[in-house]
Each structure stands twice: as structure tokens, then as C-alpha cells.
Amino acid sequence: MARHLITSAIPYINGIKHLGNLVGSQLPADLYARYLRARGHEVLFLCATDEHGTPAELAAAKAGKPVDAYCAEMHAVQAEIAQGFSLSFDHFGRSSSAQNRVLTQAFAARLADQGLIREVTEKQMYSVADGRFLPDRYIEGTCPNCGFDSARGDQCDNCTKQLDPVDLINPRSTVSGSTELELRETKHLYLRQSEMKGALAEWIEGKQDWPILTTSIAKKWLNDGDGLQDRGITRDLSWGVPVQFEGAPWAGMDGKVFYVWFDAPIEYIACAQEWAAATGGDWERWWRTDKGAEDVTYTQFMGKDNVPFHTLSFPATILGSNEPWKLVDYIKSFNYLNYDGGQFSTSRGRGVFMDQALSLLPADYWRWWLLSHAPESSDAEFTWENFQQSTNKDLADVLGNLVSRVTKFCNAKFGAVVPDGGAWGAAEEALIAEVEGRLVAYSTHMEAMEVRKAAIELRSIWVAGNEYLQASAPWTVVKTDPAQAAAQIRLALNLIRVYAVISQPFIPTAAASMMTGMRTDDWTWPDDVRSALTALPVGHAFDVPEVLFAKITDAEREAWQVQFAGVRD
């Protein structure tokens, strides 16, 4: 039994996430956590909402609410949706927690103590009417390059040229529309990542088993241009972790907060503290290598856009502190999921969002499709046709129908109890051998976090059950040799329990209802397939279950295609 710390990239508080976000971090992390727990390992699976920064402030203002109230509300919404998707977080925290504030300030002070913070005075756009500094992208004006009148301060959406806000003609605040803008001097703290370049490069070089996607992005940032750059870790905002605090080793930082990308990863640790506060658990066992975490395996899941922060920025914070914090062991990263020929887009409301998905179908449909099509080797694409075909075939026809045909046949011929009589022969031995072999492959893929390959193998195990039934034909055998048919169906009934156990990481709700139908609570992993297939003994009663997965009809699919063709309100 090993100990596994698992974190999923923490979703931003602003709005409900789409399916692309889900499959890139939370869902595969949940799959892995569920699998490891099922194998008897000790798991701490953490996630949280990322709550600080300008977008949250503006969203709150738009909603007419104080930002802290807005965040509390949205956190509750996201937590409920996560539960709807059966995401098995041990704790779903908040980056705005008291724990994270204390920890973030402590890390900053420690980094300063280690000589890794420098102060930089720079000029930024200040909006007098808004009473605040504005990030570049919240300033709009006419592009000096192409004349486009809604170019953003960081880049022109029309000609794609990178811009500086001072280049814009007739610049205005997108917050208020005010043109009363001026350049003001402001002081910020920079994390001297360039000092850490050697240590980070050496660390990354040692990770030969990481996904190419992870290491290639990390190396690019390490070596591109002038190499890893120092990064500003403070902002002129009010919503965030205050830079000014008792014991702060720098002066004149009033009214500033830490940059959201500095405090967000630290929430991984703070979240464990929140978990400990809520449950009485010991967070240091998971995060302090001097207090028991040296034998923890730490795995992070994220989309490729988050890779630089997890391979470089956060490790720079951890390593730079020169304190015994647990460093990540494996970073599983994902490409993007596209939606019907284009990108999912939160800002433009394009695609299917998590709450909408749950209103259409049970979570297991989405979990199965998303995981079995996870964008591991390249970007992947969601289309309604593919979704309908895949889920109908895999879940309804292959797995669901297997449960139906076995339980209904048994009920008709022998009653709703595991029947007695007969014995296993060559066909049964062959099935056991196949399931044993495939289960090893399945486990290997799960442990390697090869999500698609694991899904393919699991499906093959389901198919093996249908192949066995088809070849054995108990519906024919029962006419001449009822005892033999009983042995066959006894095996098939036990197969349902085994399938529930091994499928649970992918489709937890359906797995639970399979177990309920079989009237068992024995979730023991089938390390020994042969004995696992006798777990339900002769005479054990079961219920003939309802249809496990209803099929998606063409009419439904067509309606959804239309419904989601446009933009979310």
C-alpha cells in the first residue's frame, strides 16, 4: 500500500467550466484517485477554486455583488457540479482561504529571505475614473497597426499584433469606458526565477517518464529566447492576498496583492490544511518531507496551458524556499478538447458546460466518453454524432445489455437467485484466462495514467463477457442440460460484480447500481479472478435491474446539436 497525493488544476472561480476543462484536469485526476483507492492505496485528492484576480472582481461587479460574496456563491455552485460529476475530492478548497493567505505570505517572506525576490519599479496604466491600475487586456483602443477600433492593450484581435497599451490610439478602460487614463509608476515584486534556472533544468531533465507534452513545454520556457525570465508576483488590486503584512521584509507595497498565479498553486498545500481543519487529518504527512511525506507520490493533472506554472513557477517557489516541501513527482498534462470544429470557449460561451451536461444525461455518459477520448496525444474533438455512437455502443449495448441479458435470462429460467449445478469447463477457463490477462493490462495502463488505453482495455473485458455468453449459449444449453446452463449463468452473474468493481473509476454511479442490483457490497478488487468469480454464492438473491444506460436517440442528438449550436446566454 502506497500513499498518493493527487491534485487537479484548480478551476477559476469565474463561471462554470466546460467539458474541455473537465477532461483536462479534474476528471482524469478523479479516475486515477478512484483507481488507486480501489487498489487499497492511501489517497489524498485535492482540488479548489482559484478565486483571486481581476476577472473575479469584474464578474462580481457585473453581478452587483461584493467580490467575496460572489466567490462564496460560485464556489458553492462549482462544488455542487463537481459532486454531480462524482468527482471524489477529499477536499474542495478555496484559494481565498485564511490558510492560503498565511501560507502565501510566508512563502513570499521566505523567498525574500533566500534572496530570490527583487523590487522593480515600472509604469502601468492607471484609470482615474475606475480608481485602479488596469491590466493591459482591460484597455482598448484603436490599433496603430491596422486601425481596428477594439484592439486590446496586450494584442490586437484583428491583426494579432502584440501591443503595448501606450501604443493604442484613443485608449479607454473596458471596465468603465473612461478615457481618463494615465501612466503611473508602481512598484512590484519579482520572483528571480532566472536564478533557479539551473536547478529547474536539472530537475526536468531527470523526468524521462513524463508526458512529452509536459517536458517539451517546460523546456521551451526554460530555453526560449533569453531563458527563464523573472516573473512579477504582485499586482495593483484589492482582491487577493495582501503583500503588506506583519513581518513583510519590504516596504511601500500598500494596496497590492500577490499575483493570482503565485498564490493559486500554494493553495494545493493550503487546501490540505483546510482538509485537515475540516477532518482532523494530518496535512504535514502529505506535504512536509521532514514530517512523513517522503514516501508520498505526488501527481498533478492539468491542461497544457497550465504546464509552465506547474513545471517552473511553482517548483521555483518550492525549491527556492529551501524548506522541506514535497515536490511533484509526476505531471500528467492534456491537450485541448475542441467542440464541433472549433474551440470550447468560456468567454464566448461556446460548447457544452458542466451544468448543462448534467441536465441532459447522467454523469457516467460524459465521464465515459470524455475519458475514453481524452486528448492525450493531441487535441481531440467532441461531436454529438461521435458522443451518441460511442456511449450507445459501449455503455448501452456492450455493458448495459450484458447486465440485462444475464439477469433476465436467469430470472426467467432459474429465478432471481444464483443457481446451483454444473461445473466450469474449457470455455470458463478460457474466459478466466482472458480476463486475468486483460486486467493486468488495464492495471498497467491505469498506473501509467494512459487513460484512453485503459478505457479500451476495460471495454475489451466487457466484450469478453458477451463473447463467452454467445459461445456458451446457455439459452440453448438449458433445454438439454439445465445444470450446465446454471453453471454458465452463475459465472455470468459473478462477472457483473467484477465488472462493477473494475469499472467504478470510470463510471461510479452505474457501478454502484450494478452492485445494488446484485445485492452485494463486496468491492474487493479481483486480484484473483478465479475466486472473484465465485464471490456471489449459490442461492444469493439479486434484483433484475432497470436498464443501466438508456440509449441516446437520434431525436435527442439532433435537438442537442441545435440547442448547443449557438452561444450560451
Place this chain on the structure above:
RNA sequence: GGCAAGGUAGCUCAGUUGGUUAGAGCACACGACUCAUAAUCGUGGGGUCGGGGGUUCGAGUCCCCCCCUCGCCA
């Protein structure tokens, strides 16, 4: 423009250090079965492995050039 990752059957994807007739699922066709959610099982057709050169006895797999998609950076 620079860099990275992709471009393999209609669709979604596997293809170890180059080695026999390039694989799987879906879709399609045919057959079997009729217990089951018109489900299942079997068989088959279908690919000049983005394009062009090159290395090699032999390349999807190595080298060079070009094209396309996507991402990061400038």
C-alpha cells in the same frame, strides 16, 4: 517569423530500439444466434501511413525540403 506537438482506413485512435501481407473500435456489407436495451457474436471490404527527395538489403518508424492543423513565443 522562431520553437514545440500533431498530420496513419469514412470517423476516433494504436503502432516498442527501422524488419515478414500496417492494427483496434465505430460505421458499412454478409452470416450466426434469438437470452437481451432491433442488443450480441463471427467474417469481410476499405489505407501509395500529409507531399517530395535521401540513407538502408529493408522506413509509418532515421535524415533533408515543402504543405496543413494546433499551441507557445516574438
